[in-house]
Amino acid sequence: MTKCLKSVAAVLLFCSLFAGSLTERGQIIQAAAAYRAYITAKTTSVYIGPGTRYRSAGTLHENNGITVLGTTGGWTKISYKGSIRYVWGKYVRKGTPPNPFKSYSAYVIPVSLQIRNAASTHYRMVRTSYRGAKVTVIGKSGNYSKVEYGSQSGYVLTTDLSNFSPFSAYVTASSLCLRAGASTRNRIIKYLHDNDRLTVYAQYGSWYYIKYGNIVGYASEQYIKKGTPPKPKFIAYSAYVTTYTLPVRSQPSTHYKTVAILSITNRVTVTGITGSYSKVSFGSKSGYVETKYLSRSMFRSFNVYVNVSTLNMNKGPGNDYGRPVRSLNRNNELTVYGQIGNWYYVKCGSSWGYVAAQSTKTGYPPKIVSAPKPKPVPSPKPVPKPIPPVQPKPVSTSQSQPVVPAPFKTYTAYIGYDFLNVYQNPTSNSIVVATLRERTPVTVIGKDQSGNWLKINDNGTQGFVNKANLDTDLSHFAPPAALKYGVDISHYQGNVDFNALYNAGNRFVILKASEGAPSEGSNSYFYDSKFATYVQQVKEEAPRLQLNAYQFFRARNTKDAAAEADYYISILKQAGINNSNSIGYTFLDVEAKSGSTTLFSGISPKQMSLNINAFMDEMKSKGFTKLGLYSGKSFYETNIVGSGSQLESGLLLWLARYRGEDTSQGIGSNYNVDLWQYTSNGSVNGINGSVDLDVDYSNKF
Known part of the structure; x- marks a missing residue:
């Protein structure tokens, strides 16, 4: 009896399952043995039921392989991510995809490239790759390529990839135009020169897409050679120091220690160039100095004078070296000991620094000669007056003496305030004749009537400063x-x-x-x-x-x-x-x-x-x-x-x-x-x- 009941139950279950396979919500399903097929459309949606009224469960792309379980009307029943789902049968073809994709290596062209999880900018970014990065192309989807980069994969625009392997190169022409596009019709971004180093990332016809420093552009392949530029043979030459003191470094950078100090007009032998530094030898020593402070010919000093109302003496050959060493005035005399571009290296009194050459004039300042006084016009002789009788002088018991002021005793003092203005007269509303640095020694040669302003002399320049800004004790500093x-x-x-x-x-x-x-x-x-x-x-x-x-x-x-x-x-x-x-x-x-x-x-x-x-x-x-x-x-x-x-x-x-x-x-x-x-x-x-x-x-x- 038990065996009979089990048999009846099995038959009923089989019939139930068979009926379920024939109808689903009133539609006839044609049952068949499962088989492999692939998608022929660029993209097609996957639905949870046989119709677009059902919720979408995902997307399939061209040549994606699928397992077909049956058909319902014009819909194909498939296995999709472990569940039964449906796709439009028009886009399904039995068999395997034609011409399976053969992977290849490619290189990223843009500065940075976003790799997305699907073939559209609508999808999220999974990783970023950078110019010159090597990727493996494992498939195509429309105008996108599916790539592997490291341990991740995703989609990028095919036009952002090149099968061109980047390489280092250099310019072989004396002048080469770097352009915005691969044509002479495109604007020039920069001129490159012989032996300039660069990196080639892609090729478009006879044009290379290159990077030079931080600049990218296009240049003719005819004037670019793969590899590193040949090292020219350096010919040593003699040079002379053009600055007051010049540190000699153990290597071509301020990061390295100073091994010696050279002085103005010292002669050295230049044995090489590294960036902005020259390698020099002198006596038994050698090291690196900044090239801008050397001259191939020995500088012959000469005299100039200031021909503008005021002129700053700077710490270096330019206006970006901080506060000036001192302020100069018209007709101040200078001795020029060197020149860097449009700047003279000069000495004025005990001060050394740089001044703009165009603000000086060679020679000595003109002497100011007073115009001769005109001869007075002779006046007619006056009519002689009658001579009065001589009166006897009164006898004086005491002889009055004129009051003679005591001479001012000069002394040395020091400027107590940095960048202190020196005025032509004892008032701050007067013309500034000089500006002096803190601790500058000056000679006090007088004072005004109030005693609050002292007259000073600084290397021939005279003027007034408030007495509160002078100090006679150098130890105070x-x-x-x-x-x-x-x-x-x-x-x-x-x-x-x-x-x-x-x-x-x-x-x-x-x-x-x-x-x-x-x-x-x-x-x-x-x-x-x-x-x-x-x-x-x-x-x-x-x-x-x-x-x-x-x-x-x-x-x-x-x-x-x-x-x-x-x-x-x-x-x-x-x-x-x-x-x-x-x-x-x-x-x-x-x-x-x-x-x-x-x-x-x-x-x-x-x-x-x-x-x-x-x-x-x-x-x-x-x-x-x-x-x-x-x-x-x-x-x-x-x-x-x-x-x-x-x-x-x-x-x-x-x-x-x-x-x-x-x-x-x-x-x-x-x-x-x-x-x-x-x-x-x-x-x-x-x-x-x-x-x-x-x-x-x-x-x-």
Whole structure:
């Protein structure tokens, strides 16, 4: 009985299944044995039921293989991702796809190329490849290629690939046009020259698609050769030093140590060129010097004089070398000892520097000769007056003597304020006849009636300065007592030897990173061109120097202040400084002026403090928590912490207070000062020319 019941149940189950295969929602299904087929359409949708009214379950592409389970009307029943699904039968063909795709290698042409998970820009990006990257093409779909790149695969536009293998090459023509397109009708981007190195990424007819430095374009293959340019045989020659002192480095970079110092007119033998450096030998030594300070012929010195009203003597051959050495005036005499381009290397008194050649005239200044006085016209002889009788002189008991002032006793004094103006007359409304640096020795030769203005002589230039800006004791300019010493620098200092800075006793350096926008609401910020280089040098040459940075502040409202902080952070991150864990302190430099433009006129201490707070808050929100503020002592007291100020606490305070004006030791203020910039005319090993010097009282450096 049990066996009989089991048989009946099996028959009923078989019939039920057979009936289900014949009907599905009233439609007849033609059952057949499963077989392999492929899709003939570019793309076709897969549905959960036999009709477009059903929900889509995916997409198949041309030549995709499928397993067919049966048909329903014009729809084909298939196995799709482990489930029964349907596709339109018109796009299904029994068998295997014709001409299976043969994979090949190709190379990426654009700078960057997005690889997507399907053949359309509508689909998400799975990876990015870059110019010259090698990929494997494993299939085609319309105008897209399916590629494998590393461990991932996806789709890219076929036109962004080339089977051309990139290679290094060089220019063989004296001049070669790099164009925007593969035709002489396209504009010229740049001229290339003999032996210029480049990389070839693709070829279009007789044109190569190349990259030269950071520039890409098209150039004729006729003038490009695969490989590296041949090294020309260098012919040694003699040269002469054209600058006062010239460091000789062990390798062609300021990163390397100084092995010797050459002086102006020293003769060397140039034995090679590496970038902007020449390899030289002199005596038994050799090393590298900057080529611009050498001349093939010995420079014969000659005399010139200034033929403009005022002329700056700079630290280098240009206007971007920071504060001038001194200011010259019309008819000042100079001796020229060298020339770099349109700049003379000159000496005036005890000062050396560079002046614009076009602002001088060869020879000596003309002597000013007074015009001869005209002879007086003879007047008619007067009628003689009658001679009065002689009267006897009264007898005087005492003889009165004229009062003769005592002669002024000259003495030596020192300029106590950096870039101090010297006036033609004893008033600041008078003409400026010279500008002198801090600690410059001058001779005091007189004074005005009030005694507040002293007349001085500086190498023949005479004028008046306020007596408060002179100091007769040179020892007052010595560095104040402190816990640590350091410097703050910008691109004006040029090439810096940070290892020499450390060996000179400095333990911290504060580098200028950037400046705010010059006008309200503007985003035209500035960055210091040497900042990233200096950061790298400190890390490599002197890792024991504490690295800090500062931004010159320009914002006049809180919105601009926050934006300025974001720009500062972007410059820090470009140099590899991502937060306060990778740097010492980040300072904000808030001063009264930049050049001759007053930055903060009309800004109250309250508004100023709110602007500074907005800047600092933005810095903190981005991970920079070790923050400081720089200013001049007077400006800080008047404009930052003056009446109504709401400046937040916790900022490291760094003030400029120069020794010529305030010789007290230590903090010397009614508030805690963490750092004191005590001179802007200091000198230190590792830096050519003057530099700002600082002392630390905080013990945080």
